[in-house]
Amino acid sequence: MILDQLRLVSRQVNVQLRMRTFNWYTVALFFLQPAVFSAVGMILSRAAGNQAPDLVYTVIGGGIMGMWSGLVFSSTYDIRSDRREGTLELIVGSPTSLRKVEAIRTFSNVMAGLVSLLAAFLAAVFIFKYPLQQVNVPGVLISLILLLFGLWSLGVFLANFLVWSRLSGSLVDFLELPVAVLCGFMYPIQILPNWMQGISAIFPIRWALQAMQASLQGSEINGIIWQKWGLALAISLVFWSISLWLDRKVHNMIRLTGELSSI
Amino acid sequence: MIKSVIRIVRLYFFQAWFSYRALFAWSTPFNYFASKMGFPFFSMLMFIFMGKYVGLNDPIYIVIGNILLLPSLNGVSGMSMTIGGEKQFGALSYLLGSPAPRAPLFMGRAFFHILDGFITVLVALPLAILIFHLDMSQTNFLLVGFCILLISVTATGMGFIMGTVTLVSRDGWMITSTLQIAFYVVIGVNFPVDLLPPVLRAFSSSLPMTRGIQAARLALAGAGWSEIAPLVLGEILIGAIYILIGYATFRFTERASMKSGMLDNL
Amino acid sequence: MGSFAIETRSLSKTFVTKRGFWRRKTKSTLAVEDISFNVNQGELFGILGPNGAGKTTTVKMLSTLLLPTSGSISILGLDILKNTLEIRKRIGFTFGGARGLYGRLSARDNLRYFAELYGLAPEITRKRIVELLEMVGLTGREEDRVETFSSGMQQRLHLARALLHNPELIFLDEPTVGIDPVGARELRAAIKTLIARGKTILLTTHYMAEAEELCDRIAIVNKGNIVAMDTPSSLKVRIGRETVIEVDVDQQNLESLKIQLVKLDHLSKVEYSAEKLINRISIHTSEPENILRLLGPFLQAKSIQGLEVRNQTMEDVYVAIIQGEKK
Ligand SMILES: Nc1ncnc2c1ncn2[C@@H]1O[C@H](COP(=O)(O)OP(=O)(O)O)[C@@H](O)[C@H]1O
Ligand SMILES: [Mg+2]
Numbered sequence: 110m111i112l113d114q115l116r117l118v119s120r121q122v123n124v125q126l127r128m129r130t131f132n133w134y135t136v137a138l139f140f141l142q143p144a145v146f147s148a149v150g151m152i153l154s155r156a157a158g159n160q161a162p163d164l165v166y167t168v169i170g171g172g173i174m175g176m177w178s179g180l181v182f183s184s185t186y187d188i189r190s191d192r193r194e195g196t197l198e199l200i201v202g203s204p205t206s207l208r209k210v211e212a213i214r215t216f217s218n219v220m221a222g223l224v225s226l227l228a229a230f231l232a233a234v235f236i237f238k239y240p241l242q243q244v245n246v247p248g249v250l251i252s253l254i255l256l257l258f259g260l261w262s263l264g265v266f267l268a269n270f271l272v273w274s275r276l277s278g279s280l281v282d283f284l285e286l287p288v289a290v291l292c293g294f295m296y297p298i299q300i301l302p303n304w305m306q307g308i309s310a311i312f313p314i315r316w317a318l319q320a321m322q323a324s325l326q327g328s329e330i331n332g333i334i335w336q337k338w339g340l341a342l343a344i345s346l347v348f349w350s351i352s353l354w355l356d357r358k359v360h361n362m363i364r365l366t367g368e369l370s371s372i
Numbered sequence: 373m374i375k376s377v378i379r380i381v382r383l384y385f386f387q388a389w390f391s392y393r394a395l396f397a398w399s400t401p402f403n404y405f406a407s408k409m410g411f412p413f414f415s416m417l418m419f420i421f422m423g424k425y426v427g428l429n430d431p432i433y434i435v436i437g438n439i440l441l442l443p444s445l446n447g448v449s450g451m452s453m454t455i456g457g458e459k460q461f462g463a464l465s466y467l468l469g470s471p472a473p474r475a476p477l478f479m480g481r482a483f484f485h486i487l488d489g490f491i492t493v494l495v496a497l498p499l500a501i502l503i504f505h506l507d508m509s510q511t512n513f514l515l516v517g518f519c520i521l522l523i524s525v526t527a528t529g530m531g532f533i534m535g536t537v538t539l540v541s542r543d544g545w546m547i548t549s550t551l552q553i554a555f556y557v558v559i560g561v562n563f564p565v566d567l568l569p570p571v572l573r574a575f576s577s578s579l580p581m582t583r584g585i586q587a588a589r590l591a592l593a594g595a596g597w598s599e600i601a602p603l604v605l606g607e608i609l610i611g612a613i614y615i616l617i618g619y620a621t622f623r624f625t626e627r628a629s630m631k632s633g634m635l636d637n638l
Numbered sequence: 639m640g641s642f643a644i645e646t647r648s649l650s651k652t653f654v655t656k657r658g659f660w661r662r663k664t665k666s667t668l669a670v671e672d673i674s675f676n677v678n679q680g681e682l683f684g685i686l687g688p689n690g691a692g693k694t695t696t697v698k699m700l701s702t703l704l705l706p707t708s709g710s711i712s713i714l715g716l717d718i719l720k721n722t723l724e725i726r727k728r729i730g731f732t733f734g735g736a737r738g739l740y741g742r743l744s745a746r747d748n749l750r751y752f753a754e755l756y757g758l759a760p761e762i763t764r765k766r767i768v769e770l771l772e773m774v775g776l777t778g779r780e781e782d783r784v785e786t787f788s789s790g791m792q793q794r795l796h797l798a799r800a801l802l803h804n805p806e807l808i809f810l811d812e813p814t815v816g817i818d819p820v821g822a823r824e825l826r827a828a829i830k831t832l833i834a835r836g837k838t839i840l841l842t843t844h845y846m847a848e849a850e851e852l853c854d855r856i857a858i859v860n861k862g863n864i865v866a867m868d869t870p871s872s873l874k875v876r877i878g879r880e881t882v883i884e885v886d887v888d889q890q891n892l893e894s895l896k897i898q899l900v901k902l903d904h905l906s907k908v909e910y911s912a913e914k915l916i917n918r919i920s921i922h923t924s925e926p927e928n929i930l931r932l933l934g935p936f937l938q939a940k941s942i943q944g945l946e947v948r949n950q951t952m953e954d955v956y957v958a959i960i961q962g963e964k965k
Contacts, residue, residue, distance in 0.1 A: 113757065120754040124740060124747070137549055145553050149562050150422050156563045157427035166425065195737025199799075202703050203755040204727045210755075283407075286414035295418065296425035364705040367653055367698070370733075 117205070121213045125187060134186075138178040139225040143171035147229070150295055164233045165325050170295035172229025173318065176222035176260065177294070181285045183218040184264050185278065188271040197272070198369040201360070207272065208265075208356045215264035219257050248324030248334060252317050255341040259313030262348035263288075269355045274368050292318060313348065317341035408492060412442055419562050435504045436592060437561035439496045440523060440585045443489030444555055447527025448534060450485045452548045455535025455622070482528040489524035510594030519588035522604065526580035526611030532618025536625050560585050580614050583607040642712075643807050643838040644677040644700060649709035650862070651695050669695040671862035673709075677840060677855075682833050684853030685842040688960065692862040693842035694733065697811045700840065701731040714807060727756070730800035734812030736792055738799075741785035745776060745795055748784055749802060756803040763802075770798040774828055790821025797828060808832065810841045814848060826852060850952045858959050866959050873955050881926040882954060885919045886944035891936060892917045898932055907958070916943060922950070922958075 150167035416438035538544030587603035774794035
């Protein structure tokens with residue numbers, strides 16, 4: 110039973126990887142765009158007369174940015190290419206639910222995004238000499254796991270809109286940067302006006318990220334961190350349940366409109 | 373004489389409209405505005421908040437820079453796709469086979485991109501006054517308008533070159549998209565180019581738009597012609613060089629492809 | 639429910655499309671109007687009709703990919719709305735055209751992927767793939783990327799994909815569209831094999847000859863309605879055992895021939911068409927000898943440019959029915 114599921118996962122990932130030939134967009138999103146945003150952050154910091162940039166936000170934040178952009182791009186790419194190839198309809202018509210297929214794919218896309226975070230982390234440590242001894246390792250790891258879980262839940266949530274119709278799918282592209290702005294990838298969330306902070310509260314990744322940033326800066330695991338972890342987990346679960354409900358809606362919707370067969 | 377002029381003018385506008393439409397087949401006005409203004413707006417917000425965090429409390433420098441970057445979307449990426457995209461649509465062989473005069477054909481592709489880039493800035497500036505309280509009380513409007521138009525034109529020069537590269541090599545658009553991202557750093561959009569390391573600064577002064585953006589900034593703040601003349605002339609020079617190189621490479625590619633049938637094989 | 643493989647009652651489907659962004663305009667297309675039919679177990683049932691008749695829409699409703707606007711469907715005795723999952727496990731389907739395969743993957747990997755979606759165990763998958771590739775004649779090409787396949791090969795691979803999980807009921811939507819005559823013949827041979835193995839098949843096509851060759855029964859659809867449904871031979875009989883005479887005649891003699899034709903009896907259909915100065919008269923009749931007698935003088939005067947006498951084909955039946963529908 111579990112073996113069957115694992116096989117399904119491996120087959121999915123296999124196809125996913127091979128459908129994507131080496132893709133410059135992915136490289137640009139995982140490495141180039143984060144590097145450029147980091148560079149802007151560093152030079153702005155110098156322009157403001159600071160001695161050294163804040164590595165957690167400028168460099169590692171760039172990695173988070175890469176993870177997020179990469180996730181949005183690769184998830185939209187997967188569904189769009191299935192739609193174009195006409196295989197989306199065949200997946201829907203198979204006994205394996207599209208929801209399961211999407212969950213697996215999004216998961217592998219989230220894990221692929223770790224490359225970007227890892228690159229940023231290595232850059233921070235080896236190029237910019239981020240002081241490692243202060244880092245609260247368990248805190249960072251737990252936050253990271255919750256961050257990945259949050260990204261996964263958001264990815265699956267957004268996948269529904271991509272399946273629904275091409276129009277609603279194009280909304281997903283336009284959500285990419287606003288979410289990045291709102292969730293405080295490259296600056297502390299407190300910089301934002303209050304109303305924006307209010308909106309960003311609905312994103313699980315914001316909370317996981319805050320806990321991670323604090324742990325990187327050496328905060329111990331205290332009540333505040335626990336609270337953020339709790340929120341990250343709870344909101345992720347809320348997104349999962351919305352996705353479950355939405356999935357059923359979308360499945361019926363596409364069978365009413367015949368949207369699947371349109372290219 | 374008159375007839376052939378009319379013919380060239382007609383060809384020019386037909387080309388312009390046709391290629392512009394073929395590229396931007398917007399399905400909805402929402403799509404149009406979102407990709408024209410939405411993406412640049414949110415990346416600008418990102419830079420503003422990054423600046424605010426490090427202690428730059430006045431976002432105006434970043435706001436103006438990102439607005440002046442808008443024509444590059446049309447000029448560089450749009451143009452490059454227009455020319456490079458011909459190949460995908462298979463329209464290139466018809467075009468190359470046609471006896472149409474080359475210069476208007478070539479320039480025709482740029483017209484609507486220049487216009488669109490120019491108008492986008494004109495729409496964005498009032499928004500900036502509204503949202504970020506951009507102060508235009510000292511502004512020399514005529515000069516600013518001229519600078520914006522100039523940036524829109526010189527950006528297409530680079531677009532021509534990138535487009536031709538895209539025609540020849542499948543991977544040309546990689547360079548284009550890389551450049552588009554690099555613009556955030558190298559042409560003085562978010563901070564003065566003086567802050568760049570020497571190598572990048574040299575690179576930045578060889579690019580179109582760098583001087584034009586700076587000139588437009590100065591004119592916005594009230595500078596007169598005499599102050600910005602060196603920058604404007606420099607921008608015109610660089611722009612002309614890019615356009616000429618673009619035209620030359622296009623003609624060269626065209627001839628080479630006729631000999632070898634290369635474009636069909638791509 | 640009886641032993642029908644497919645049972646539909648008053649099936650209809652209206653597509654509602656929305657256009658525009660600020661002012662949404664809705665446009666509805668009645669793709670399937672009122673279709674009822676049953677397909678027996680082991681039968682090869684054909685749906686025949688021109689483009690846009692609603693064939694694909696019907697097949698998609700039957701294969702759980704579209705929800706009907708009204709009417710009921712039961713597949714293998716199961717209700718389409720309540721038992722969607724169970725039905726999906728027991729049916730296979732292909733849709734015409736090149737779409738529906740991963741071009742960058744090999745034939746074998748495509749099949750493996752879909753086998754996974756149908757929950758087949760690896761040993762079974764391995765065996766099935768070999769068998770199926772053999773059956774559709776793609777042995778030897780299993781490691782090649784599908785994008786290098788001709789459209790005929792892709793269609794056959796589609797068929798193999800649809801058969802992976804050994805479905806009882808198979809829907810084939812225009813399986814031979816866009817492929818060359820040889821490829822089409824091979825595909826038809828594969829379809830016959832399936833019927834011999836006891837599968838039930840519903841096939842759509844707009845090729846008359848294909849339907850006649852393959853199908854036990856044919857439903858002719860036009861504009862979302864079934865306009866005739868019977869075995870190929872009874873469909874022919876229904877129009878009567880008539881002879882078709884086609885005469886090409888020049889302009890001067892057209893009028894006088896017309897006048898004489900009007901006087902004759904037993905003409906079920908007379909049609910005039912003109913193409914490049916030649917006027918063609920098509921006459922369907924049960925008494926061809928009368929016509930030929932009438933044509934005698936014209937033949938002698940060499941004013942007939944072409945003459946063809948033949949028995950009615952399925953093509954004529956089809957055209958007759960579709961045109962009858964238009965009037
Ligand atoms: N998803 C859809 N949305 C809107 N109209 C559709 C859709 N699918 C099919 N139609 C319309 O329904 C009619 C029947 O189409 P179809 O079933 O594909 O015909 P066939 O397969 O017989 O050629 C056509 O007029 C077609 O335009
Ligand atoms: Mg069809």
